[in-house]
Amino acid sequence: MKTILLQGNEACARGAIAAGCRFFAGYPITPSSEIVEAMARELPLVGGSFIQMEDEIGSIAACLGASLAGVKSLTATSGPGFSLKQENIGYAAMAEIPVVVVNVQRFGPSTGMPTAPAQGDFYQTRWGTHGDHPVVVLAPWSVEETYRLTIRAFNLSEVHRLPVILLMDEGVGHLRERVELPEEGELAVWERPKPKEPxxxxxxxxxxxxxxxxxxxxxxxxxxxxxxxxxxxxxxxxxxxxxxxxxxxxxxxKVEGKPELLQAEEEGTDDARVLVVAYGSTARGAAAAVREARERGLPVGLFRPVTVWPFPEARIGELAAQAGEILVPELSLGQLSREVERAAGRRVRSLTRVDGNHWSPGEILAAIEEAGGWS
Amino acid sequence: MELADISDLLDESHFPHILCAGCGHGIALRAILQAIRKLNLPAERVVMVGGIGCSSRVVGYVRMDSIHTTHGRAVAFATGIKLARPDLKVLVIAGDGDLAAIGGNHLIHAARRNIGLTVLCFNNEIYGMTSGQYSPTTPPGSMSATSPYGAIERTFDLCRLVEAAGATYVARSTVNEVFILTEYIGRAIAHEGFSFLDIVSPCPTYFGRQNRLGDPVKLYESVKDRTVRAKAATKMSAEELEGKLVVGEFVRKNPPEYTAEYRRLVAARGGK
Structure with missing residues (x-):
């Protein structure tokens, strides 16, 4: 373990290199540009290839070409760029080409607010490209988790031969915090299946x-x-x-009905009468609020999906059966809460926010108290 | 010119192929395979990358690595392949609509980088796969499914486009002159930097029929009538060149190729 100060986007680039990524094609876009810049700097040092393409579509296309040549490939973008990449994400699913696509969510639609956090791409990561297709989406909430999940994204993409989306947000991407990174070789790195026959x-x-x-x-x-x-x-x-x-x-x-793909973290869910469900940077405020509530002796729990697609509906269904109220704070107009409702089989308290700011722990705590009848 | 045996390069297992009777694309594919054979290129060193359209489908009929990609993106896929594997000969086969309209941006930037791709444009002056709509190379006045009163857009001269963008081998030929065509394809493939060949390949089903140009033979004759060699073209006025197809080699030069430059950069930084 080594302790350093690191930014979320930089952690993504470091994780990619550690996962064996040796090809990056990208296009500058806020708030993900630090990933492109870090890959331009780091890849030549390890003998890999970097290219700044003429547009977002060309970026993912070049990644798919390189991946077909046997090289682990990454592209990173944000909102508008992610929309442009959709067709080739479907191509990757259909042609079974491993590729990792990072989407550092920003406020939309359209150009929106490039430096404001948002979680409005939740459904686009799952259903952005046309047709039924498999995709795995992982959403980190911290700098260290960004590093680890980038490696996991490559691992899943390689062994299942499908596109994996790392769904960050501006909050996590631009966050700087002290992290303990694993030593090289500490985290398992998986490879795609290759033919044994000549x-x-x-x-x-x-x-x-x-x-x-x-x-x-x-x-x-x-x-x-x-x-x-x-x-x-x-x-x-x-x-x-x-x-x-x-x-x-x-x-x-490859994706449906595969519990091994699901990753989530729970805190205080055993006795929760109010269950909070949140992911990404919103889960940071939610976790602080839940801890504060529990310190006051309130039966409150947090469920934080790390794998957001496939959606952890079975576990949320179980938790919903025992919890009284379910509270879903998010930075969109109810995308996550809609999916939680589907899994829970009933209505939830949706805490929506689209003003370009994060939920504070205090705001979520107040909503918890109201939901539990403790205010 | 002797025709070589290319049967081992062609995969006939899914014949009959999708091309219409009288289509020029089969002639162009044969010329490509002849050129590969003449260059003594081992099949495993060649990757064929197609876009979407009639021409792009021919990559599915070769016994080599072949990638049938998304519409307009063949050049971008090929860029990734070439950068990851500079030792491979990466051929892009796509149509005028794919390369010049939806994929135009990738085409000009690949030319600007001088990345070692060979782009072979099967130019039939129409969107064939989607039933005959006008393309960036459809001559003004032509009838098509989306220009029922005659096309009014000016055409792209793709050779001049990629030359201006920085391509280092640029030529045009037609399927009427297969020996010259094969020669040009061979030079384009052997070329280290970005090479582009505009291959005029008539579409009897949609372009010919909608413009009442008669049967395929008559259509090929009309292409022949429009063909002017580059040298002769220098003595013709702009008016005289209206609607003509100027054939020949326009650019042959050898500045540093992109992936070689990149590998030099990597070596200088201690990467492997």
């Missing part, structure tokens, strides 16, 4: 039954055939209903 014996059809088929790199004689069209296991386009349904269900099955 090129002349490799037949993709022989791997048709596998949930995540092996991924040969291009330029190695495997005669890779990649397309965003619906395709059979041989890589050729197909519109046979059986092939189409089989592919879509396999792709989406």
């Amino acid at each position: 090129p002349d014996l490799f037949d993709p059809v022989a791997h048709a039954g596998e949930e995540v088929p092996p991924m040969p790199p291009l330029g190695a004689g495997y005669r890779l055939r990649v397309t965003g069209l619906v395709h059979g296991s041989d890589g050729f386009p197909s519109e046979s209903p059986e092939t189409v349904a089989k592919l879509l269900r396999r792709l989406c099955g």
Whole structure:
């Protein structure tokens, strides 16, 4: 362990390098630009490749090209840029190309407020690209967790061959705090499945039954055939209903019903009569409020999803069954609370905020007291 | 010119292919495979990257690494591939709509960087896959599904566009002159920096039919009538060159290639 002062965006870049990322293509955008700058500085030092592309779409496209060449790839953006990347996120899902996309959320829609925190991209990370598709979204609440989750994002992306979104927000991205980073090699780094057969014996059809088929790199004689069209296991386009349904269900099955993908933190949930559900920077204020309430002897708990997609609906359902009131503070007009309501099967107290500021612990505490009838 | 055996480079397992009878794209693909064979390039050193459209689909019929990407983004995908694997020959095959309209930004910036890609534009002067709408290279006055009263937009001369952007090998040919075409493709692939070849390849189904240019043979003849060699073009007025297809090599120079420059930067910083 080494203790240093670090910014959230810089922690993301460091985590990427530690995860084995050796390719970055990006485009400057507030409030994520420190990630692009750090990767431009660090990648040449470890023999990796950095390129500032002409736009956001080209950035993710270049990442997908590099990933196909066998190199772990990262791109980072924010709101408007994330919207532009959507088509190729779907391509990554369809063509099963590992890639990590960072979205440092900022206030929207449109240009909005570039330096103001927001959590309005919650649903866009899940449903931004067209069509049913698998995606994993991880949302850190601290600088240190940003580092760890960036590595986890690469790990999940590689082994499942799908796009993973690191959903930060301006609060976490620009936060500077003292962190203890793990030593190199302390955190596990996973790799994508590669074919064991040499090129002349490799037949993709022989791997048709596998949930995540092996991924040969291009330029190695495997005669890779990649397309965003619906395709059979041989890589050729197909519109046979059986092939189409089989592919879509396999792709989406990489994520659905996989408890091992879910990561969350709980505090005081055992006896909670008021349950607070929050993620990202909003969870910092919520945690402070919950601790303050518990110090006063109030039965209040915090559930903080770290994996926000797939959504931890089973656990929230369990907690909802025992809690009296559920309070959902967020920096949007009820995106998270809508999903919590779906999981809980009932209405929740939605604490919405769209003025460009964070929720303070005091404001959340007041809402807790009101919800519990303790005010 | 002798035609080499290229059957091992072509994957016929999913024939019949999607191209229409009389389409020029098959001729262009054969010329590409002939050029690869003439250069003695091992198939595993070549990656073919397509965009979206009729031309982009030909990458699915080769026995080499092939990536059929998203509309307009083939050059950007190829940029990532080339930067990650500078030792590979990365060919982009896409149409005029893909490269010049939706993908125009990637095209000009790849040319500006002089990154070692070979961009082969199958220019049929129309959007074929979507049933014949006008493209940035559709000649003014032409009929198309979205110019039912005749196109009024001026056309892009893609060779002049990429030359201005910084491309270091630029040429145009047509599928009517396959030996010259094959020669140019070979030079474009062998070229270290960014190379661009505008391959005029007629579309009988949509361009020919909507403009009443007759059967494919007559359509190819109309392309021949419009073809002017670069040298002859220097003696013609702007008016005389209206609607003509000037063919030849326009740029051949060798400034430093982008990925080589990047690797030098990495080496200077102690990276591997």
